[in-house]
Amino acid sequence: MKNILLKYILCSLLIGSIIYFSALFKLNLPNFLRFYLNDFLIIPVVLYSSLQVLKWSKNNKSYKISTFIIIYICTLYSILFEFVFPEFLERYTKDYLDILLYYLGGAVFYKLQQIEGNSIHT
Template sequence: MQKRILLYYFFISVALGSFIYTAQQLKIALPKIVNNYINDFLILPIVLTVCLFILRWSRRNKSYTIPIGVIIYICVFYGVFFEYLLPKFHPRYTADFIDVFLYFISGVVFYFLQKNDSNIENVN
């Protein structure tokens, strides 16, 4: 039986992201890389997986995949919105090129995970 890696990745990402967010709120010291970058890497696969499941449900097509162009568009949107616009208007946000890079890397990870998930659906 083939595993649904995308679903596992989603739940692990939500759990890890929630743990990091909670630790930050409780002022627990975290390594800089964890504190500043892990959630930026996790967010796009989480958002895109939710979108994918809604699209598969609404289209009644269990093998539907989000096109690479849409994934790139979402990565650009997150980069511009969270790393360019919000830092100008809200002190909580800081512009960081590494975050933009992480958005794109995680978008690529999602692309391949969803393709794997789609191939599993076609086999069953």
């Protein structure tokens, strides 16, 4: 499937923006959408952006982000947004479900990256 990762990221950005602006305009969304969906969507967006920079900087269009780096980014987000920031910034709260959602988002990115990589070679 050609460009499946790009399509997923564009949909994620659209959905994330709708959630953000609905909160900004005080539109009432279900709690799960308001508080959790963006945590699921953010890791693939960050990894995709990083992947594009790495493909360009390494001049390698078939470059893939390793499983280790995906896990590292999920762990970094978990530590920063669920343990460090809540200690110092009132806007952030510690929520263990967010950690699960970061890793699920990383797993989705990994799977889509594999699917897209396989379609390049077939």
